[in-house]
Amino acid sequence: xxxxxxxxxxxxxxxxxxxxxxxxxxxxxxxxxxxxxxxxxxxxxxxxxxxxxxxxxxxxxxxxxxxxxxxxxxxxxxxxxxxxxxxxxxxxxxxxxxxxxxxxxxxxxxxxxxxxxxxxxxxxxxxxxxxxxxxxxxxxxxxxxxxxxxxxxxxxxxxxxxxxxxxxxxxxxxxxxxxxxxxxxxxxxxxxxxxxxxxxxxxxxxxxxxxxxxxxxxxxxxxxxxxxxxxxxxxxxxxxxxxxxxxxxxx
Amino acid sequence: xxxxxxxxxxxxxxxxxxxxxxxxxxxxxxxxxxxxxxxxxxxxxxxxxxxxxxxxxxxxxxxxxxxxxxxxxxxxxxxxxxxxxxxxxxxxxxxxxxxxxxxxxxxxxxxxxxxxxxxxxxxxxxxxxxxxxxxxxxxxxxxxxxxxxxxxxxxxxxxxxxxxxxxxxxxxxxxxxxxxxxxxxxxxxxxxxxxxxxxxxxxxxxxxxxxxxxxxxxxxxxxxxxxxxxxxxxxxxxxxxxxxxxxxxxxxxxxxxxxxxxxxxxxxxxxxxxxxxxxxxxxxxxxxxxxx
Amino acid sequence: xxxxxxxxxxxxxxxxxxxxxxxxxxxxxxxxxxxxxxxxxxxxxxxxxxxxxxxxxxxxxxxxxxxxxxxxxxxxxxxxxxxxxxxxxxxxxxxxxxxxxxxxxxxxxxxxxxxxxxxxxxxxxxxxxxxxxxxxxxxxxxxxxxxxxxxxxxxxxxxxxxxxxxxxxxxxxxxxxxxxxxxxxxxxxxxxxxxxxxxxxxxxxxxxxxxxxxxxxxxxxxxxxxxxxxxxxxxxxxxxxxxxxxxxxxxxxxxxxxxxxxxxxxxxxxxxxxxxxxxxxxxxxxxxxxxxxx
Numbered sequence: 001x002x003x004x005x006x007x008x009x010x011x012x013x014x015x016x017x018x019x020x021x022x023x024x025x026x027x028x029x030x031x032x033x034x035x036x037x038x039x040x041x042x043x044x045x046x047x048x049x050x051x052x053x054x055x056x057x058x059x060x061x062x063x064x065x066x067x068x069x070x071x072x073x074x075x076x077x078x079x080x081x082x083x084x085x086x087x088x089x090x091x092x093x094x095x096x097x098x099x100x101x102x103x104x105x106x107x108x109x110x111x112x113x114x115x116x117x118x119x120x121x122x123x124x125x126x127x128x129x130x131x132x133x134x135x136x137x138x139x140x141x142x143x144x145x146x147x148x149x150x151x152x153x154x155x156x157x158x159x160x161x162x163x164x165x166x167x168x169x170x171x172x173x174x175x176x177x178x179x180x181x182x183x184x185x186x187x188x189x190x191x192x193x194x195x196x197x198x199x200x201x202x203x204x205x206x207x208x209x210x211x212x213x214x215x216x217x218x219x220x221x222x223x224x225x226x227x228x229x230x231x232x233x234x235x236x237x238x239x240x241x242x243x244x245x246x247x248x249x250x251x
Numbered sequence: 252x253x254x255x256x257x258x259x260x261x262x263x264x265x266x267x268x269x270x271x272x273x274x275x276x277x278x279x280x281x282x283x284x285x286x287x288x289x290x291x292x293x294x295x296x297x298x299x300x301x302x303x304x305x306x307x308x309x310x311x312x313x314x315x316x317x318x319x320x321x322x323x324x325x326x327x328x329x330x331x332x333x334x335x336x337x338x339x340x341x342x343x344x345x346x347x348x349x350x351x352x353x354x355x356x357x358x359x360x361x362x363x364x365x366x367x368x369x370x371x372x373x374x375x376x377x378x379x380x381x382x383x384x385x386x387x388x389x390x391x392x393x394x395x396x397x398x399x400x401x402x403x404x405x406x407x408x409x410x411x412x413x414x415x416x417x418x419x420x421x422x423x424x425x426x427x428x429x430x431x432x433x434x435x436x437x438x439x440x441x442x443x444x445x446x447x448x449x450x451x452x453x454x455x456x457x458x459x460x461x462x463x464x465x466x467x468x469x470x471x472x473x474x475x476x477x478x479x480x481x482x483x484x485x486x487x488x489x490x491x492x493x494x495x496x497x498x499x500x501x502x503x504x505x506x507x508x509x510x511x512x513x514x515x516x517x518x519x520x521x522x523x524x525x526x527x528x529x530x531x532x533x534x535x536x537x538x539x540x541x542x543x
Numbered sequence: 544x545x546x547x548x549x550x551x552x553x554x555x556x557x558x559x560x561x562x563x564x565x566x567x568x569x570x571x572x573x574x575x576x577x578x579x580x581x582x583x584x585x586x587x588x589x590x591x592x593x594x595x596x597x598x599x600x601x602x603x604x605x606x607x608x609x610x611x612x613x614x615x616x617x618x619x620x621x622x623x624x625x626x627x628x629x630x631x632x633x634x635x636x637x638x639x640x641x642x643x644x645x646x647x648x649x650x651x652x653x654x655x656x657x658x659x660x661x662x663x664x665x666x667x668x669x670x671x672x673x674x675x676x677x678x679x680x681x682x683x684x685x686x687x688x689x690x691x692x693x694x695x696x697x698x699x700x701x702x703x704x705x706x707x708x709x710x711x712x713x714x715x716x717x718x719x720x721x722x723x724x725x726x727x728x729x730x731x732x733x734x735x736x737x738x739x740x741x742x743x744x745x746x747x748x749x750x751x752x753x754x755x756x757x758x759x760x761x762x763x764x765x766x767x768x769x770x771x772x773x774x775x776x777x778x779x780x781x782x783x784x785x786x787x788x789x790x791x792x793x794x795x796x797x798x799x800x801x802x803x804x805x806x807x808x809x810x811x812x813x814x815x816x817x818x819x820x821x822x823x824x825x826x827x828x829x830x831x832x833x834x835x836x837x
Contacts (some may be wrong), residue, residue, distance in 0.1 A: 044736060052709060084711030086595055094702035108710040112263065157706070164710065190545040268713055275715035279607070282599030286619050286689075289682045294639045297629060375805035377743025379770045380794045383777060387791060468626025471770070473743040475777050495628045495746075502632045502750060510636075517629045528624040532617065 588677025
């Protein structure tokens with residue numbers, strides 16, 4: 001039901017093709033990691049899932065992404081709607097600088113319509129707790145979002161994404177700009193989140209993928225090389241190239 | 252799905268949100284359309300009404316008497332504009348370029364900052380004030396209105412444009428270029444003259460064009476300094492006419508022939524200014540491509 | 544230069560000072576109030592009309608992509624180059640009659656009847672009025688407010704737009720939530736630049752404003768502004784000492800206000816640019832200065 005199935009997906013930036021006939025599945029209540037060297041199309045892939053890819057000028061997509069049984073790219077599908085149900089956290093934390101921590105957390109909720117103040121507070125608390133940030137900010141919810149540290153800002157973005165209660169969570173290298181301590185916290189968070197969501201995480205850090213995910217997708221030059229349970233990918237991969245990559249034989 | 256009924260409540264993008272989004276899109280497109288209107292309307296009307304005034308007489312004769320105003324022309328205004336703006340250009344262009352060179356190549360000290368500050372002030376000054384100031388000083392001192400005073404007023408307005416725009420252009424010339432030349436043992440002033448300026452050439456030309464477009468169109472400053480006149484004259488020490496002054500004058504006359512002349516003069520001014528602006532733009536984009 | 548500029552005015556002002564402070568205020572408030580009023584009113588009309596369209600245009604040009612965006616931008620920018628006297632001529636014979644013979648009577652009959660607001664939409668234009676002047680001013684300041692707004696909006700980081708979009712925001716919501724709050728100070732700066740230009744505009748206004756001395760609510764009455772009165776009276780005030788000094792004093796006031804506005808606007812535009820801390824910040828702040836010309 002909350003399954004995401006990508007089928008025969010190709011994507012272009014103008015004339016340049018960046019994804020070639022990609023197929024994979026993200027199961028609910030599991031973490032699916034996407035790994036591969038820089039430029040292999042990992043970020044493009046998840047941005048196609050919530051239709052963010054097309055926001056770039058000249059970007060084009062072909063193929064299917066099935067979510068909840070329906071193709072996200074169907075002519076009558078609404079990207080705005082889809083993005084509400086599929087949340088995204090970006091590589092660089094991007095809280096709204098002019099908004100307070102509280103306002104950032106409930107930004108998505110406010111879009112959906114009016115909610116009484118106390119209910120907003122409940123939701124904000126819920127989301128901030130889920131993101132592991134509540135204890136650190138509960139006394140200063142009115143402060144600007146930009147004042148937090150990098151790791152905290154990223155968790156705020158996670159809270160913001162969680163507040164609207166999406167069904168899928170896409171994380172695009174969420175910890176790559178963070179220090180090891182914050183990275184650890186994010187990884188722990190991902191483990192907690194999988195209880196409730198379908199999580200897809202892109203990472204350039206193989207060890208992170210190995211630690212955190214249940215399924216792993218290995219990509220190279222826009223194509224899928226191997227898609228299998230994480231255990232297998234890292235211990236007995238089928239494809240030679242996967243083996244080379246995970247053993248560090250190349251980039 | 253969840254206890255608080257979240258997804259159900261927020262699951263669909265409501266009609267209201269859509270409606271707002273659509274209304275906003277309509278608003279944006281309306282703004283776009285509205286933006287087209289003024290230019291089109293102005294050009295169409297001005298040229299439409301001024302076209303009939305453009306005759307040989309128009310360009311070569313002085314105003315005729317009240318009996319048959321249509322028989323005359325505004326030759327003195329064309330000549331006057333040429334002289335006044337020409338003098339202003341002769342003052343402001345060298346001064347502006349030299350200032351720009353000083354500011355970009357040598358200027359990081361207090362003197363430079365003061366100059367920049369003054370240029371800023373002059374740029375934000377309403378043109379009437381510049382005119383009034385020059386009038387209060389020069390016209391009083393000379394005991395007469397004069398083309399010279401007019402051109403000085405215009406210089407005050409044109410110099411900052413050239414100075415600032417040229418400074419920006421010069422700054423864009425890559426430092427490597429200068430350093431390469433200096434490393435070859437070429438003296439500083441030669442580097443500027445032979446290397447920096449030619450590279451920035453088109454950009455400097457653009458600044459000049461922009462300043463010229465401004466100078467041609469200004470009315471208020473020359474109104475109170477050069478006054479205007481009905482006679483062809485080349486004496487810079489005496490009042491002189493100019494196109495904008497003529498338009499300002501004739502526009503308010505109840506004589507139709509004179510009004511037509513005003514439209515004709517406006518047509519010529521419009522043409523000149525539009526050509527300069529568009530040419531400046533084309534040059535500027537070519538310059539950008541050269542430097543990047 | 545500032546000193547030199549003020550000197551004649553203050554030298555003569557000083558004479559008035561000798562005769563006594565009471566003289567001056569009497570002279571000023573008798574003479575100057577209609578002009579101050581006219582200046583403020585026409586500028587206000589210009590801002591109210593031009594800023595929403597300018598900001599809308601700026602958003603439109605930034606957000607929409609097509610073959611027409613570049614030419615449209617040029618169309619708007621070129622408006623800034625049109626000489627003020629041509630605006631005046633056009634305003635006097637084309638826009639003025641349309642407004643005074645059609646639009647204004649219509650407005651007087653409709654909104655003019657509404658209790659409080661209606662008082663604004665009243666009056667008898669005689670050869671020009673404050674409203675017409677305001678409309679012409681609006682067209683004249685449109686290019687510069689648009690240009691600066693465009694720069695300010697273009698500088699908003701893509702990250703923020705993406706964050707809003709990823710939350711499922713519509714285009715309108717994205718702009719409201721991510722773009723506008725960020726660009727807010729810069730947009731205010733753009734408005735101030737437009738205001739400065741509107742306050743200083745002389746010739747076009749003097750041709751369409753009617754030359755009256757209205758103080759009061761009716762926008763459709765003939766009025767005057769400080770620049771327009773300086774332009775129309777300066778030549779006649781040559782030999783009358785105090786008249787001239789009063790006009791010069793007004794000129795000084797005008798310049799001061801224009802300067803303060805220009806400085807404030809640069810500060811505000813810089814503040815928006817600072818939020819980005821990109822190398823482009825410098826040019827964003829410097830750009831507007833060059834556009835005031837024309």
